[in-house]
Amino acid sequence: MRILVTGGAGFIGSEYVRMLLTGTGPRLDPGAVTVLDKLTYSGNLANLDPVRNDPRLTVVVGDICDPALVDEVVAGHDVIVHFAAESHVDRSIASAAPFVSTNVLGTQIMLDAALRHGTGRFVHISTDEVYGSIDSGSWTEHQPLAPNSPYAATKAGSDLLALAYHRTYGMDVVLTRCANNYGPYQFPEKVVPLFVTNLLDGGTVPLYGDGGNVRDWLHVHDHCVGIALVQDKGRPGEVYHIGGGTELTNRELTARLLAACGADWDRVTPVADRKGHDRRYSLDITKITEELGYVPQIDLDRGLAETVAWYRENRAWWEPLKERLDPAVTHPGPAAT
Known part of the structure; x- marks a missing residue:
């Protein structure tokens, strides 16, 4: 089996590649894995260092918006597992154009190439943010899409395109939508690595509004296990939710990160709330559990402790990345992709 992973040098994509090649998740036994990644600010070849010498791995640096290159690759x-996307909400509020180009046009170019070459399966990776906000209960996969940020709107558009290619052309397309991810190798503009690295450096952390926004937290490895199950056994044309099972307000998450880093609340700086900030996300994962046997294995206490330890021990990885951060977009935003 030859698997193409777009965005495979990013946070979640690189975890998927490492999992495929080390066999630490569902055993898909790939004969070859190709990574296609533009290596924008959040793409990092160092994320693939643990498997860079695996002879099955090929890395292609390029843009999913380049039709000729995509056709060749x-x-x-x-199988195509399509992670590549612009993903940070604050960046999308500052400038939506790159999100429309990569998330919508790039996905269309990938789908066209897969259709042209008869690719066996196209796994499209999406986010809970496409649903908007929910006051109580949890969304099932039948919930209508109602995105509220430019980022979420472009992901919703790409979801609809992917499903349309299944319905129109009969392509074997499956979608996943995930909760907020955290774990090692996450670019430090997202809330967990931003807070952890700031605290390890003795700095302060920003907390949006009243800190009452609620998110479900999913360790990146559990997410990738869920994706592998969908790649292997998901039904064509279906959407599968992948969640972590632990909902926290941003304030509760901040408290856990402060404790893990040995810091107090005097290190927290309140900031104005984000424009159009969704109050709560919550995914119902009954479908993937009953159909594919998915159950998250890494509870939040263990996952956060291991994540903090990883950032403490891997300063050489994140310190150069912190120098690239734009202060205007380093508030605690959602961390799905």
Whole structure:
């Protein structure tokens, strides 16, 4: 099996590649794995260092919005797992154009190439943010899409495109939508690595509004296990939710991170709330559990402790990345992709 992973040098994509090649998740036994990544600010070849010497791995640096390159790379692959996306909400509020280009146009170019080459399966990775906000209960996969940020709107658009290619052309397309991810190798503009690295450096952390926004937290490895199950056994044309099972307000998450880093609340700086900030996300994961046997294995206490330890021990990885951060977009935003 030849698997193409777009965005495979990013946070979640690189975890998926490492999992495929080390066999630490569901055993898909790939004969070859190709990574296609533009290496924008959040893409990092160092994320693939643990598997860079695996002879099954090929890395192609390029843009999913380049039709000629995509056509060349897609040829000969049995499966495409499509992670590549612009993902930070604050950046989308500052400038939506790159999100429309990459998330919508780029996905269309990938789908066209997969259709042209008869790719066996196209796994499209999405986010809970496409649903908007929910006051109580949890969304099932049948919930209508109602995105509120430019980022979420472009992801919703790409979801609809992917499903349309299944319905129109009969392509074997499956979608996943995930909760907020955290774990090692996450670019430090997202809330967990931003807070942890700031606190390890003796700095302060920003907390939006009243800190009451609620998110479900999902360790990146559990997310990738869920994706592998969908890649292997998901039904064509279906959407599967992947969640972590632990909902926290941003204030509760901040308290846990402060404790893990040995810091107090005097290190927290209140900031004005984000424009259009969704209050709560919550995914119902009954479908993937009953159909594919998915159950998250890494509870939040263990996952956060291991994540803090990883950032403490890997300053050489994150310190150069902190120098690239734009202060205007380093508030605690959602961390799905």
